[in-house]
């Protein structure tokens with residue numbers, strides 16, 4: 328499951344291919360969307376922006392394409408008129424003079440008036456996006472959100488996956504943020520003092536941004552250990568999928584636990600459990 332940084336980079340690739348350009352051909356697989364095949368031709372693609380795990384493609388004629396890949400959808404970029412060799416079903420194609428962007432397999436596809444898109448139920452349920460440039464300047468807002476009534480009593484292991492708390496977080500980011508801040512996933516914001524809260528808020532913004540800007544990669548089975556090793560300022564996994572390897576801070580082997588039915592990796596020494604209070 329891609330997380331905020333991967334989704335934003337995928338959106339960047341699509342935008343680099345077609346943003347600012349005029350749609351010459353539009354194609355929708357679903358019958359209820361086929362009237363837009365004519366409606367969108369001649370419009371200009373203004374932007375392609377991730378919102379949580381959804382993608383918004385805005386056109387200058389007042390329409391916005393909402394897509395959510397769920398587990399199956401995938402966007403590809405091709406030359407105009409060309410289609411990648413794939414057995415997946417094509418659901419959306421938008422072509423300009425220089426490129427085609429193609430959505431395969433997804434089923435969550437809608438067109439909304441741009442001035443009404445914020446009322447979309449999925450967007451309504453999202454918290455601020457960790458990669459939103461406006462939020463990045465505002466760790467105080469994240470600290471206040473952590474200590475707000477809605478969130479302060481929830482365990483960090485659950486909170487850091489909740490897109491209603493902060494959109495764009497995900498499983499590897501959760502592990503890395505908790506390790507960076509020395510916090511156990513069972514702790515709740517209400518267990519933290521002001522300094523810990525501030526540190527966590529800063530990490531919740533800095534770590535996704537670092538991954539996004541330095542092209543963090545997700546380790547796959549068989550990937551060479553040195554590929555994951557330190558490379559200057561590049562993002563790297565310090566605990567994620569590193570169980571059994573020594574903690575870089577104290578040498579204790581990293582352990583893997585389950586949290587919210589997802590694997591979570593931590594250092595039992597640097598991230599002690601909930602204090603008995």
Ligand SMILES: [Zn+2]
Nearest residue numbers: 574577594597
């Ligand atoms: Zn440690």
